[in-house]
Amino acid sequence: MTQIGMFFGTTTGKTAEAAEKIQEAFGGEDVVTLIEIPDAENDDFSSYNFLLIGCPTWDIGELQSDWDAFFPNLDSIDFSGKKVAYFGTGDQVGYADNYMDAIGMIEAKISEKGGQTVGYWSTDGYEFDGSKADRGGKFCGLALDEDNQSELSDERIEAWVAQVKTEFGI
Numbered sequence: 001m002t003q004i005g006m007f008f009g010t011t012t013g014k015t016a017e018a019a020e021k022i023q024e025a026f027g028g029e030d031v032v033t034l035i036e037i038p039d040a041e042n043d044d045f046s047s048y049n050f051l052l053i054g055c056p057t058w059d060i061g062e063l064q065s066d067w068d069a070f071f072p073n074l075d076s077i078d079f080s081g082k083k084v085a086y087f088g089t090g091d092q093v094g095y096a097d098n099y100m101d102a103i104g105m106i107e108a109k110i111s112e113k114g115g116q117t118v119g120y121w122s123t124d125g126y127e128f129d130g131s132k133a134d135r136g137g138k139f140c141g142l143a144l145d146e147d148n149q150s151e152l153s154d155e156r157i158e159a160w161v162a163q164v165k166t167e168f169g170i
């Protein structure tokens with residue numbers, strides 16, 4: 001059993017690629033277990049005190065389809081005592097009114113169920129008009145944009161993982 005469980009969804013593979021880079025930055029598969037959301041059971045979440053949640057935004061402000069199907073299950077999961085960090089990929093140019101909405105929606109639900117959010121990330125360096133993940137100048141997680149700013153992703157991941165390690169206290 002690893003310290004950290006990462007639950008992610010992906011449709012075209014960009015968030016999966018980010019998930020693997022984030023796993024690597026945390027120290028690899030001995031530290032982070034990757035669970036793609038269609039394979040997740042409710043009980044899997046209780047196995048970890050530290051959670052990483054990854055979801056891209058699809059269909060103009062909607063959850064990625066596997067997360068969309070799983071979302072109602074979150075109501076049956078107790079996240080109290082857990083530290084949770086979020087990440088996602090999106091397209092801030094093509095979908096400027098809904099950039100990264102998905103992690104905003106999942107973060108709101110998991111917080112309602114007791115999860116403690118860590119890993120807030122400044123909106124500086126992004127250009128968008130609206131986001132459900134925007135919590136007053138900070139995203140409620142790491143925002144990646146493989147469609148327009150892929151050259152920034154590696155350094156963003158490195159900095160964010162260092163921040164989350166500190167906030168997890170590991």
Ligand SMILES: Cc1cc2nc3c(=O)[nH]c(=O)nc-3n(C[C@H](O)[C@H](O)[C@H](O)COP(=O)(O)O)c2cc1C
Binds near residue numbers: 062100147
């Ligand atoms: C039809 C369509 C709708 C999209 N809607 C949004 C959106 O509302 N907000 C956003 O930030 N990105 C949106 N995107 C961009 C995707 O989130 C982005 O390409 C993401 O990296 C895909 O992740 P995945 O490869 O892990 O599925 C959309 C892309 C497509 C093709």
